[in-house]
Amino acid sequence: HSADAHRTDLMTITRYVLNEQSKHPESRGDFTILLNHIVLGCKFVCSAVNKAGLAKLIGLAGETNVQGEEQKKLDVLSNEVFVKALVSSGRTCILVSEEDEEATFVEPSKRGKYAVVFDPLDGSSNIDCGVSIGTIFGIYMMKDDGEPKLEDVLQPGKNMVAAGYCMYGSSCNLVLSTGRGVNGFTLDPSLGEFILTHPDIKVPKKGKIYSVNEGNASNWDVATAKFVEKCKFPKDGSPAKSLRYIGSMVADVHRTLLYGGIFLYPADKKSPNGKLRVLYEVFPMSFLMEQAGGQAFTGKERALDLVPKKIHERSPIFLGSYDDVEAIKALYAEQQ
Numbered sequence: 001h002s003a004d005a006h007r008t009d010l011m012t013i014t015r016y017v018l019n020e021q022s023k024h025p026e027s028r029g030d031f032t033i034l035l036n037h038i039v040l041g042c043k044f045v046c047s048a049v050n051k052a053g054l055a056k057l058i059g060l061a062g063e064t065n066v067q068g069e070e071q072k073k074l075d076v077l078s079n080e081v082f083v084k085a086l087v088s089s090g091r092t093c094i095l096v097s098e099e100d101e102e103a104t105f106v107e108p109s110k111r112g113k114y115a116v117v118f119d120p121l122d123g124s125s126n127i128d129c130g131v132s133i134g135t136i137f138g139i140y141m142m143k144d145d146g147e148p149k150l151e152d153v154l155q156p157g158k159n160m161v162a163a164g165y166c167m168y169g170s171s172c173n174l175v176l177s178t179g180r181g182v183n184g185f186t187l188d189p190s191l192g193e194f195i196l197t198h199p200d201i202k203v204p205k206k207g208k209i210y211s212v213n214e215g216n217a218s219n220w221d222v223a224t225a226k227f228v229e230k231c232k233f234p235k236d237g238s239p240a241k242s243l244r245y246i247g248s249m250v251a252d253v254h255r256t257l258l259y260g261g262i263f264l265y266p267a268d269k270k271s272p273n274g275k276l277r278v279l280y281e282v283f284p285m286s287f288l289m290e291q292a293g294g295q296a297f298t299g300k301e302r303a304l305d306l307v308p309k310k311i312h313e314r315s316p317i318f319l320g321s322y323d324d325v326e327a328i329k330a331l332y333a334e335q336q
């Protein structure tokens, strides 16, 4: 009968977070409310992404609607939905989005104690060919009750109280950590609810896959080049690793979490700080990877120790299975 129980006792993401919170009497449901607004944003983007191909086919995209407005691009639309949902939650003070040059300071009457950093639609160059894309988010607690300042979001990743992503793929998957492990939820479209399908995700200690844009190889530093060489031509008798690279961070990290291995976006001569953004790409994914038992390294330090100076700062990143990240750390140590 346990299989029956599994199907009828649905652990929704709201129920899960409420359960978590009841262990912490000091939190008064504010986090649950904030998360519900993030979840709403994810459901909206999921539905918009699913319709995108069709809209294009029947000639909606780029055309004007009844109000005479041009159809908004999906990433712009997603950003607006997230900003409005987060502000109206009444639980946020500062928002940093990849889409907005400046941080958004929430007006005093709608302020709460959280700061949210997010990339509303990462990998948007993949939309037109139907490849998985996603939303990435991280949540900080404001440092104090005073006026919100940019410093409140320029905190190291280890100070995040929660982080997660939602992947819009063959199914819609939301992966979340509130600092006590990682859990995966899948959207049941008929219920409109995220149901716990991947409890307590642990990344395998060592993986068989490496994931990197090898087109940049001629510009890599010595440690990265040596590492990838070892993946292909291991000298210790272990089998060569497989290469998988989607070019959509959420999808590449999701696979790494579930199957193990390593995801790299290293520095190169053309981009000395790599490509990915610290606050809303590197930090949330590093937070999840550590919470799942893996590691995240910048080439210099533990990724979550980095203290960003600017909201759109970039950093090289190596994250994934514990042993695989250990190997790249050793190669960087050799270069010292």
Ligand code: AHM
Residues within 6 Å of the ligand: 098, 121, 122, 123, 124, 125, 213, 247, 248, 249, 250, 252, 275
């Ligand atoms: P974007 O924020 O402009 O969509 O770029 C971020 C994406 C990530 O999803 C992905 O990991 C990376 O860019 C791929 O970059 P590249 O095409 O250089 O390999």
Ligand code: MG
Residues within 6 Å of the ligand: 098, 119, 121, 122, 123, 281
């Ligand atoms: Mg992005």
